[in-house]
Amino acid sequence: MTNEDELIEKVVDFVEQSIFQPHIKASLEKHTKLRSYKINPIIVKYLSKVLEDEYTPIGVAKALYFPRVLGTSINTSFGTQVQNMFVELGIAQGSMIKGMDIEFIDRHDNRKKWCQLKAGxxxxxxxxxxxxxxxxxxxxxLAKTNNAMRGIRNSDFIVGVLYGTSNELSQHYRKINDVYPVYIGNEFWSRITGYENIYSKLEDEMQAMIESLNTHDFINQGCNTLAEEISRSSIFDFR
Structure with a gap:
């Protein structure tokens, strides 16, 4: 196994153990508790009608549970944990500069880069x-006034986008790229790791890992557990 293969294995394992498995666990535990939700009684009634064509415990549960589990929960965890991953695996260092996520030596030009991480x-x-x-x-x-980072250039401050291609970058990223580099997908991963084609290999291994996960029916289990608590709650009036 090459150093590149070992790194890919570590990244894939980190994503599984620190992002996906905790998400499954939280979906079956934390997110099945009614107290973990802030409820708008009018909106949940409407969404229950949209989802089930009537106001029912399972309709309310779906209205609360699905957006949390399939949206905010996993997306928030992904952003936080990927930043931790780069540091824990020794790919980068946490940045001491407010507003920057990580610092690393760019393997393309051997210059230190300060990076804000973005998902897509x-x-x-x-x-x-x-x-x-x-x-x-x-x-x-500030750096130029106190000589703290002598020789710094605009190109040393970057936005690193974890997945995608340059053709997919939104106009908002393109505005930033006019002043500071925005590296996306393979270019970002090759600069931070030094392996030229690691991104496509990482995609393949990530897909294989995802396909091997035991996710059978856990979403329905979690939603049904929440629905049971909702049916007993005095917050709702089901007629």
């Missing part, structure tokens, strides 16, 4: 562009 090519909005540019500009300006 459409994960920022127009209102995110100015704060990112301001953070980079402010840090560079």
């Amino acid at each position: 090519p459409n994960t920022i909005n127009s209102e995110d562009v100015k704060p990112i540019l301001s953070k980079f500009e402010g840090t560079i300006r």
Whole structure:
């Protein structure tokens, strides 16, 4: 097994053990508890009608449970844990600079890079562009005044996008890329690891791992558990 293969194995294992397995566990435990939700009684009644064509415990459960488990829960965990992964596996260091996620030596030009991590090519909005540019500009300006990072360049501050291709980058990322590099998918992974084609190999191994996961019916189990508590709760009035 090559060093590249070992790194891919470690990344895939980290994603399984630190992101996917905890998500399954939380879906069967934490997210099945009614107290973990902030409930808008009007909206959940409407969504129950949309989902089940009537106001029922299972309809309310689906309205609460599915968005949490299939959306916010896994997406939040993914962003946080991937940042931790780069540090724990020794691929990068956590950044001491406020607003930056990681620091690493770029294997393409051997320069130190300060990086904000983003998940995919459409994960920022127009209102995110100015704060990112301001953070980079402010840090560079400060560094130049106190000689803390002598020789620093604009190109040393980057946005690293974990998946996708340059053709898929939204216009918001393209605005940032006009001033500071936005590296996405294979280019980002090759710069941070030094392995030229690691991204496609990582995709293949990640898919194989995902297909091997035991996910049979856990979503329905969790939703049904929540529905049982909802049916007993005084919060709702099912007629």
